[in-house]
Structures are given as C-alpha cells and as structure tokens.
Amino acid sequence: MLIRIVRMTFQPERTAEFLQIFRDSEALIRQQPGCRHVQLWQDADAPHVYCTYSHWDSAEALNAYRRSELFGRVWPATKALFAAPAQAFSVHPVDAASGLL
Structure with missing residues (x-):
C-alpha cells in the first residue's frame, strides 16, 4: 500500500x-482503480491549509489516476487557488515491531 x-x-x-x-x-x-481511501484534513492553526490523505494499492495505481481525465480537470482547478506551491509525498506504512512494510 502507498x-x-x-x-x-x-x-x-x-x-x-x-x-x-x-x-x-x-x-x-x-472510484479510481487502486484507490482505497481519501480523506481531507484542515490544518489546526491555519484554516486555509488543507491536506489530502489517500491510500493506493501501489505507485502505479496513483500514477494512473494522475494521468486520468479526472485528475486533468481537478488538479488545474485546485492549483489555480493556491497561495503557495503544494507539498506532496508518498510513504509506505511500516510495522514498527518488525521494521517491515
């Protein structure tokens, strides 16, 4: 999972x-293939700062979404509203006991 x-x-x-x-x-x-969860967060101290938090089956599934017609509509419309560039990163969950993904 990514x-x-x-x-x-x-x-x-x-x-x-x-x-x-x-x-x-x-x-x-x-509904995008490989998307398992999407959530929106608002910064506790800066109400104009939001984060999207999503779970994907793989980097390939995320990248397929990023190449989709939907993303091609949503991202430019969202980006036009920014006051600063977005910060994006991907992580894998780790089992702290074993150190394994």
Whole structure:
C-alpha cells in the first residue's frame, strides 16, 4: 500500500471554491482503480491549509489516476487557488515491531 499526502495552502478567500471542487470530486476519486481511501484534513492553526490523505494499492495505481481525465480537470482547478506551491509525498506504512512494510 502507498499513502499519499498532499499539503495545499490556498488563498484564504478561495477556500470555499476548493471545498466545492473537493466535494464534487471526492467520490469519483474514491472510484479510481487502486484507490482505497481519501480523506481531507484542515490544518489546526491555519484554516486555509488543507491536506489530502489517500491510500493506493501501489505507485502505479496513483500514477494512473494522475494521468486520468479526472485528475486533468481537478488538479488545474485546485492549483489555480493556491497561495503557495503544494507539498506532496508518498510513504509506505511500516510495522514498527518488525521494521517491515
């Protein structure tokens, strides 16, 4: 499993637009092959900063989504609302007891 976290800082006056984009696309993202979970987080101290937290079967599944028509619509619309570049990273869960993925 691959976990993807994308931290996005929005122009404060444009957060409602982002939330509408997310509401309109959340279920469609969840339906993408290999997507197991999508969640939206809001920064506790900066209300115009959000993170998407998603689980994917693999990097290949995430990359297929990133090449999809859906992503091609959602990402440019979201990016237009940014106050700063997004920070994105992927991680794998680790069993701390064994040190294994």
